[in-house]
Amino acid sequence: MEIEIATIGGYEEVGRQMTAVRAGDNVVIFDMGLNLSKVLIHDNVETERMHSLDLIDMGAIPDDRVMSDIEGDVQAIVPTHGHLDHIGAISKLAHRYDAPIVATPFTIELVKQQIESEEKFGVQNDLIKMEAGSMRDIGDECELEFVNVTHSIIDAINPVLHTPEGSVVYGLDKRMDHNPVLGDPIDMDRFREISREGEGVLCYIEDCTNASKKGKTPSETVAREQLRDVMYSLEDYDGGIVATTFSSHIARVTSLVEFAKDIGRQPVLLGRSMEKYSGTAERLGFAEFPDDLGMYGHRKSVDRTFKRIMEEGKEDYLPIVTGHQGEPRAMLTRMARGETPYELDEGDKVIFSARVIPEPTNEGQRYQAETLLGMQGARIYDDIHVSGHLNQEGHYQMLDALQPKNLIPAHQDMKGFAPYVDLARNQGYEIGRDLHITENGNTIQLTE
Ligand SMILES: [Zn+2]
Numbered sequence: 210m211e212i213e214i215a216t217i218g219g220y221e222e223v224g225r226q227m228t229a230v231r232a233g234d235n236v237v238i239f240d241m242g243l244n245l246s247k248v249l250i251h252d253n254v255e256t257e258r259m260h261s262l263d264l265i266d267m268g269a270i271p272d273d274r275v276m277s278d279i280e281g282d283v284q285a286i287v288p289t290h291g292h293l294d295h296i297g298a299i300s301k302l303a304h305r306y307d308a309p310i311v312a313t314p315f316t317i318e319l320v321k322q323q324i325e326s327e328e329k330f331g332v333q334n335d336l337i338k339m340e341a342g343s344m345r346d347i348g349d350e351c352e353l354e355f356v357n358v359t360h361s362i363i364d365a366i367n368p369v370l371h372t373p374e375g376s377v378v379y380g381l382d383k384r385m386d387h388n389p390v391l392g393d394p395i396d397m398d399r400f401r402e403i404s405r406e407g408e409g410v411l412c413y414i415e416d417c418t419n420a421s422k423k424g425k426t427p428s429e430t431v432a433r434e435q436l437r438d439v440m441y442s443l444e445d446y447d448g449g450i451v452a453t454t455f456s457s458h459i460a461r462v463t464s465l466v467e468f469a470k471d472i473g474r475q476p477v478l479l480g481r482s483m484e485k486y487s488g489t490a491e492r493l494g495f496a497e498f499p500d501d502l503g504m505y506g507h508r509k510s511v512d513r514t515f516k517r518i519m520e521e522g523k524e525d526y527l528p529i530v531t532g533h534q535g536e537p538r539a540m541l542t543r544m545a546r547g548e549t550p551y552e553l554d555e556g557d558k559v560i561f562s563a564r565v566i567p568e569p570t571n572e573g574q575r576y577q578a579e580t581l582l583g584m585q586g587a588r589i590y591d592d593i594h595v596s597g598h599l600n601q602e603g604h605y606q607m608l609d610a611l612q613p614k615n616l617i618p619a620h621q622d623m624k625g626f627a628p629y630v631d632l633a634r635n636q637g638y639e640i641g642r643d644l645h646i647t648e649n650g651n652t653i654q655l656t657e
Pocket of ligand 1: 290292360382597
């Protein structure tokens with residue numbers, strides 16, 4: 210059977226991930242993501258109303274025109290998890306394919322919300338929920354399997370396409386967490402089994418994000434303990450404490466909520482995406498929050514809440530807000546500019562349970578937000594975070610578990626691929642033979 214891989218997006222950048230695997234006449238698409246930084250660099254771009262060709266020209270969504278060179282029928286579109294760089298282009302591209310969108314329940318719910326907010330295209334693809342650990346037929350000879358992995362969002366999987374020529378494992382995005390705060394540990398046993406089944410692993414497509422970092426990525430439990438340490442140390446502070454983190458990082462939000470209660474403060478989630486992700490996780494039963502936890506997204510209800518906090522006393526509350534990257538329209542940035550009823554006083558604490566995404570736009574915006582907060586006297590607690598991606602030893606362990614015959618580095622640009630390429634070459638892979646360094650819009654024929 211012919212196996213061919215089309216590397217469509219996310220091979221020259223972090224963002225707009227999209228890869229297609231053809232096995233004979235059947236094609237499966239993995240991810241359809243958005244490169245948000247290409248959108249944010251323009252003022253006031255509302256992607257909901259934009260045409261896909263314009264977004265392709267901006268570099269915001271994958272240029273999927275290479276799909277017309279792929280001779281086969283798309284059987285499924287499979288987003289691996291709910292981050293925007295993996296699902297953000299579904300509302301712009303999926304309607305062009307006569308195939309269902311297959312994903313885990315939390316991811317499907319986020320895809321559904323995104324399709325509902327789309328204003329240009331009517332996306333009618335069926336949405337099919339498939340749990341981690343289960344399988345589904347693709348044509349007569351192939352099967353799609355979801356292997357549970359751990360990442361900075363719940364319900365993440367690595368999809369595996371089992372073909373008569375061996376398995377294709379799509380490895381975006383994960384870290385190896387054997388003690389996650391929410392959900393099950395990464396299923397390393399299953400990866401090892403897959404390498405021993407049938408023809409073994411024909412190809413592994415890997416997320417190179419942290420390939421330059423030594424050692425192992427710490428577990429979410431480590432970030433949780435750091436957060437506990439910081440928050441307990443502030444138990445006696447009788448002024449304002451504000452925290453921010455990735456809205457989609459449900460495990461982190463639950464830790465913040467829990468420790469707020471521990472130190473005698475009422476947590477409250479503020480900002481549109483805080484309400485969206487945590488509300489969805491609670492509704493689907495992925496997270497349990499206290500009954501009295503308020504979640505407010507709309508500007509008016511947020512400002513009303515801030516007013517109430519100021520009247521009743523800041524020392525009794527812990528607002529958990531959007532804006533960890535200093536995004537101009539997010540809640541923390543509005544607070545920094547003095548645009549909300551919440552007033553910061555000298556010595557008030559701001560906890561960033563996040564790391565600045567190393568990208569000039571983010572770095573500039575975050576610098577600005579922090580400076581404005583500092584001018585109001587705020588004390589900053591930064592970097593209370595662990596990465597959601599594998600470091601070097603995780604990459605080594607994955608190669609050891611899977612023993613793949615071919616490797617395709619992904620989720621980076623050329624510079625980002627380099628440390629992974631070094632690691633792979635040290636393990637005996639050779640560029641041009643079984644180590645395929647590629648760019649957006651290419652195809653790689655693995656078997657004839
Ligand atoms: Zn991700």
